[in-house]
Amino acid sequence: MAHDHHDHHDHGQDPPSDIALRVKALESLLVEKGLVDPAALDAIVERFEHKVGPRNGARVVAKAWSDPAYRERLRQDATAAIAELGYTGGQGEHMVAVENTPGMHNLVVCTLCSCYPWPVLGLPPVWYKSPPYRSRAVIDPRGVLAEFGVTLPAEIEIRVWDSTAEVRYLVIPERPANTDALDEAALAALVTRNGMIGTARL
Amino acid sequence: MSAPDAGALPGNLLQSLPRDADGPVFAEPWQAQAFALTVQLHAEGAFTWAEWADALSRELASDPEDDGGRYYHHWVAALEQLAAARRLTGPAELADRTAAWAEAYAHTPHGRPVELLELSPAPHPRLRPAT
Incomplete structure (x- = not known):
């Protein structure tokens, strides 16, 4: 917590915000009661700040583009296929891969809260958690996509997937043209987070 | 976050949706603490993830005007409520x-x-x- 050393009282420190104090209170009580281990809390923060993120999902997509057998396994059982690359854990227990095709675009939302496939995409961006996106993605997916700069011809069907606490979706974008010469690492670099949520085309 | 995502959101989107192209995962340390507490309590079996999603959904539904900036405030409130319901604290x-x-x-x-x-x-x- 940052402290301003120019503005302080000799006898004490300015307290953090009310919400920070509430969290500190909750954490200290739960630790004291032996309900959570502080080392485990640190490990969780470390993992989400540095280890999981959309680069994981990008590797899954790149492998699906380059390896037809892997793509088929991803279709049959996305959770297992993703685990092959070492991406497992909370909020990735039941993954479904949805493939964009020339006639079909997939868009993922969580209308009720912010369910999101953590092991492959990390934590969701702010807009994904916001009421406008959560409410409008289902009602007006074309309008939402247009706001992301994606204008789809009317003949392309849009399928919206509403995530739940149980099932999480990963969009497999179409492989960009003229990428035949690229290896998996180079392909993965083309895959964006928004592409895997469905709010971008590659 | 890699280069392709940076600044990817167009200007008109900002009017209705907040952006965060490549900011930190957590805006403030208390958000990380609240997040980690939830994940760990779930891992310890204090509640199922469906129960958590339900509690968070109810909190979020109470604030439809939020632009996403109060998301973790609602997260904390949901966690306090669930912790009380499970008699972990009150x-x-x-x-x-x-x-x-x-x-x-x-x-x-x-x-x-x-x-x-x-x-x-x-x-x-x-x-x-x-x-």
Whole structure:
């Protein structure tokens, strides 16, 4: 917590915000009661700040583009296929891969809260958690996509997937043209987070 | 975040949707703490993820005007409620402890780690230093 050393009282420190104090209170009580281990809390923060993120999902997509057998396994059982690359854990227990095709675009939302496939995409961006996106993605997916700069011809069907606490979706974008010469690492670099949520085309 | 995502959102989107192209995962440390507490309590079996999603959904539904900026405030409120429902802690105990922390900050000289003092009437006297 940052402290301003120019503005302080000799006898004490300015307290953090009310919400920070509430969290500190909750954490200290739960630790004291032996309900959570502080080392485990640190490990969780470390993992989400540095280890999981959309680069994981990008590797899954790149492998699906380059390896037809892997793509088929991803279709049959996305959770297992993703685990092959070492991406497992909370909020990735039941993954479904949805493939964009020339006639079909997939868009993922969580209308009720912010369910999101953590092991492959990390934590969701702010807009994904916001009421406008959560409410409008289902009602007006074309309008939402247009706001992301994606204008789809009317003949392309849009399928919206509403995530739940149980099932999480990963969009497999179409492989960009003229990428035949690229290896998996180079392909993965083309895959964006928004592409895997469905709010971008590659 | 890699280059392709940076600044990817167009200007008109900002009118209705907040953006965060490549900011930090957590805006403030308390958000990370609240997140980690939830994940760990779930891992310890204190509640199922469906129960958590339900609690968070209810909180979020109470604030449809939020632009996403109060998301973690709602997260904390949902966690407090679920913790109370599971009898892990409760509103009175939380209020006492929050006050004790505020007091500890006020009485700790600058540069020293803030620790709970033995002066609060908290029902759990076994106080540990802050980590």
